[in-house]
Amino acid sequence: xxxxxxxxxxxxxxxxxxxxxxxxxxxxxxxxxxxxxxxxxxxxxxxxxxxxxxxxxxxxxxxxxxxxxxxxxxxxxxxxxxxxxxxxxxxxxxxxxxxxxxxxxxxxxxxxxxxxxxxxxxxxxxxxxxxxxxxxxxxxxxxxxxxxxxxxxxxxxxxxxxxxxxxxxxxxxxxxxxxxxxxxxxxxxxxxxxxxxxxxxxxxxxxxxxxxxxxxxxxxxxxxxxxxxxxxxxxxxxxxxxxxxxxxxxxxxxxxxxxxxxxxxxxxxxxxxxxxxxxxxxxxxxxxxxxxxxxxxxxxxxxxxxxxxxxxxxxxxxxxxxxxxxxxxxxxxxxxxxxxxxxxxxxxxxxxxxxxxxxxxxxxxxxxxxxxxxxxxxxxxxxxxxx
Ligand SMILES: *Cc1c(COP(=O)(O)O)cnc(C)c1O
Numbered sequence: 001x002x003x004x005x006x007x008x009x010x011x012x013x014x015x016x017x018x019x020x021x022x023x024x025x026x027x028x029x030x031x032x033x034x035x036x037x038x039x040x041x042x043x044x045x046x047x048x049x050x051x052x053x054x055x056x057x058x059x060x061x062x063x064x065x066x067x068x069x070x071x072x073x074x075x076x077x078x079x080x081x082x083x084x085x086x087x088x089x090x091x092x093x094x095x096x097x098x099x100x101x102x103x104x105x106x107x108x109x110x111x112x113x114x115x116x117x118x119x120x121x122x123x124x125x126x127x128x129x130x131x132x133x134x135x136x137x138x139x140x141x142x143x144x145x146x147x148x149x150x151x152x153x154x155x156x157x158x159x160x161x162x163x164x165x166x167x168x169x170x171x172x173x174x175x176x177x178x179x180x181x182x183x184x185x186x187x188x189x190x191x192x193x194x195x196x197x198x199x200x201x202x203x204x205x206x207x208x209x210x211x212x213x214x215x216x217x218x219x220x221x222x223x224x225x226x227x228x229x230x231x232x233x234x235x236x237x238x239x240x241x242x243x244x245x246x247x248x249x250x251x252x253x254x255x256x257x258x259x260x261x262x263x264x265x266x267x268x269x270x271x272x273x274x275x276x277x278x279x280x281x282x283x284x285x286x287x288x289x290x291x292x293x294x295x296x297x298x299x300x301x302x303x304x305x306x307x308x309x310x311x312x313x314x315x316x317x318x319x320x321x322x323x324x325x326x327x328x329x330x331x332x333x334x335x336x337x338x339x340x341x342x343x344x345x346x347x348x349x350x351x352x353x354x355x356x357x358x359x360x361x362x363x364x365x366x367x368x369x370x371x372x373x374x375x376x377x378x379x380x381x382x383x384x385x386x387x
Pocket of ligand 1: 039098101102103104127173177205207235236237238239244247248249
């Protein structure tokens, strides 16, 4: 058997493999597991979107190869959504590209911008794809630590000048997975100013822009870079419309960045299924009542979880966005050791923070993609635990 490419060896070991094994063992022992480790809404896709898909899938016009950049009607729906949601103008002709889920675009972007040895600015803890795909593309990740004392925002003034000069792009992600943090206007302004000064592409992963609570409205990076000179934004229908399995998202912003990503895609995939795009158009152009309903469900769960944890002496911030709660592990444990203990002793599954990068050590992530009763039950199981 031939040896795989050395780049495959660069992929860090799957950090959750041990957790998966512990889960399996616990299940075999007959433990009733409550799983807070999944970043995937448990709410079904809204009925009207499913209906539109059923119609579209029956239409032979949608059975042929899609266009790699997405149907014009889809890109137009995206542009209209941007206009309504953020008062930002994007040209559906060449400033929007359809993605097979935003992960696809995020994963391919480094290949469009990095030559061997080029630097990419990557947050940690963070969505693992930014760093892994930078490495696979031959780039050098410069890690920007997201520290609690800075509200989980990177401190740009700590990045050395020579790193900034060599950087091809920076990834930022707010509202943030895994910390649940959000960014303020000053942060976005600073990020755009930095991209301008050092001439790198500013990539904003906005997967959670619509998963917000207490009336909080997340911003688009394009609101701060109105001429779209430096920025590209990655969006997903996965979390907004509970469509993770459908694989549909988009990137919008700087024309060159969008086109370079698209050029790469022409040689990799053949676009998203047209029927899925029709369903996505239905979602984007709807009255957004389903989004409000989704927010109501998660906001209530957030409160039950945060208040429940407080009642057993675990203080965690109440996030204004995302379905994640980012909590400290008790003293004396690593993230992984605490996560294993929770599975073995309580049948509760959380994600160890170290799975999101070294800077996530000392934390664990709770994903509230499980019903209210299960959240209450988990809190009861944890009550009396020595923490
Ligand atoms: C879920 C998620 C995505 C990707 O979602 P897709 O289903 O690929 O559209 C991207 N970034 C972050 C931070 C996420 O949590």
